[in-house]
Amino acid sequence: MSIAAYGTYARQLETLVTDVASGHWRRVADDVAHALNGQASAELRRTVSRADRRAAGSFFTTGEVRQSYEELLDRSAVSGRTLVIWDPTCGAGDLLIAGTGQFPLGATPAETLTLWNRRVRGHDLYDPFVTVARMRLVLAVLDRHRAVGSDAPLKEHRWRTAFPLLQVGDGLQALREASEGRGFGGRLLLNPPYGMDTALPGCTWSTGRTSLAATFTAHASAALAPGGRLFAVLPDVLRSGSRYRAWRDQLAERLEMEEIRPHGLFDDHTDVDVFLLSAIRRSRGHAGAVAWWPPAAVTTDSTIGDHFRIGVGPVVDNRDPHDGPEVPYLTAKELPGQGEMGLPLRSRRFGGRLIDPPFVVMRRTSRPGQGARGGARGTGVLIQGAQPVAVDNHLIVAEPLASGVTRCRELLKVLDGPKVVHWLDERIRCRHLTVTVVRSLPWG
Structure with a gap:
């Protein structure tokens, strides 16, 4: 069993999009709801072994943690006309779907795709994930139009070529390239792999084996242009572990923290506690202390x-x-x-x-x-x-x-x-x- 087994689910979603784009909602409305709410994660667990999921770092953002993430996005002011979102580890597209929740619709699904296609960017190493992410985003467009009564048939060539900036590729390398260029000025959405790997050459906050999530987040913070925003779901060890103090210090130098919120377990199937982070890239250096812990966890008296x-x-x-x-x-x-x-x-x-x-x-x-x-x-x-x-x-x-x-x-x-x-x-x-x-x- 490998990630390739997930391709079966990708093909099922393509069939579902074919029906919905043709206007056949009556028999597939429930299927669309499931596809947009948890089914992608359930199918991953069903078709791909836990060992392969862990090796790939593939744990999709669903359930309560996705709801909390959507609330995090909603609390951040946004300009609907200029917003661009990018998930460098997009998986099945849960964060991108959450990120497009504030995008305005066009008059028809086809017009919405025209508006959104260049504003949604994503990378993943695995082709089945990218296909599933694209199909779910198309379903999200069609579902929103149906909800407001502006649904219309969508030609096959339009949905098959939708979201061209979702690509199979190395998101970490893409982040490094962005940091060496002008930087990314939109919303960077991140639920990185949670495994361990060797710290990259030039890493100033760790040596030896270290958290991949920390590596991705450090490069994400460097990839942002001043004013760009980061919204991340991260393992709690990065917030609270002594080993990652230097990592926290580096982020504080680059980012102004808007919210740092412990969440609890990632989900019922993943025994990892996580926290949610929203931050904005500074135009200048570190401006002050960062409250990585709630006030109740800060000791001021005898210890x-x-x-x-x-x-x-x-x-x-x-x-x-x-x-x-x-x-x-x-x-x-x-x-x-x-x-x-x-x-x-x-x-x-x-x-x-x-x-x-x-x-x-x-x-x-x-x-x-x-x-x-x-x-x-x-x-x-x-x-x-x-x-x-x-x-x-x-x-x-x-x-x-x-x-x-x-x-x-x-x-x-x-x-x-x-x-x-x-x-x-x-x-x-x-x-x-x-x-x-x-x-x-x-x-x-």
Whole structure:
């Protein structure tokens, strides 16, 4: 199974367009509604394996995230006469359909295509996706005309040649070419691949394997001309992860942020939390601080980092040699959901840094709204005992700066409180807590 299997759905849409363009609405109206609302994504899941979808980075923007995206577009002022939109990773065209929602119609579907053809631009690496995107845009035109009572037959050569600027091609390369030219001054719509790849030569904010979504967004920001706008759906790790601080700084230098809004899960089939971004390209440099997190997630009073030394457990079990003294070894598997425990029964040889009890550990793996084994998200466990402990790197360690067990028990109450749970869900929605985030948690 491969992306080519999606070509069957592309041919089905061409048949549907043939019927609708001929005016045969009565028997296909429901089919059009499905084609414009979620069917393209469902057919992708049905015809293309998850492994192939992940390899291609193909997750179409549908359902609630598309509704939120449309609201984002609606809140941004637009000139209907001059607007041009471009999606460099267009997939099945969901963002382009959302982007044309503010386009004015002509007197007939044919006249609308004449008005829109040069104002809709898109790229994708896969021919079936581009075909599906073009057919869905044609259906969107025909559906809007029917809704206002100005539908008319559309000749086949008109819809088959519609939207010529939707092309099979490398959207990242197209962005790079735009940044080297005059830049793109319209609306750049973006739901990039969410996989990982090697950072490109010349990248100043990352090295080695990095987020493709970050790479696309960085090049999109560079491709905009002053006044051009970016509207993006991005994985939340870019907003909240410590690793992407330099990426955020680079975007802030180029873009004036209009809205940064956490959304939650991309959809029921994709276990990735995302956020929505709208921004405008500056004509000059960075103008001030950017609020990447809601006000509730910005700490101004005392923080956990004022009372504890925060770090990641020193043991990388599959990499660190088993030499040195035999010591108690703490992993996430031994932890209860919350509360206190003594020294772990597991042990290993370890010659690196050991941690003296009492201390508190938190699981690094975390998802919004829930914790492990009945605990709240971010719940800690107090470790006590008379021996130093080797702690696995899947745990975050909080060592008290003073007051020992008393301060650790105070921390357990803080971590289990609703204020911290809400703060974490606002501040970081990716799957791993970070030292920076834990250090910044509000105290008391």
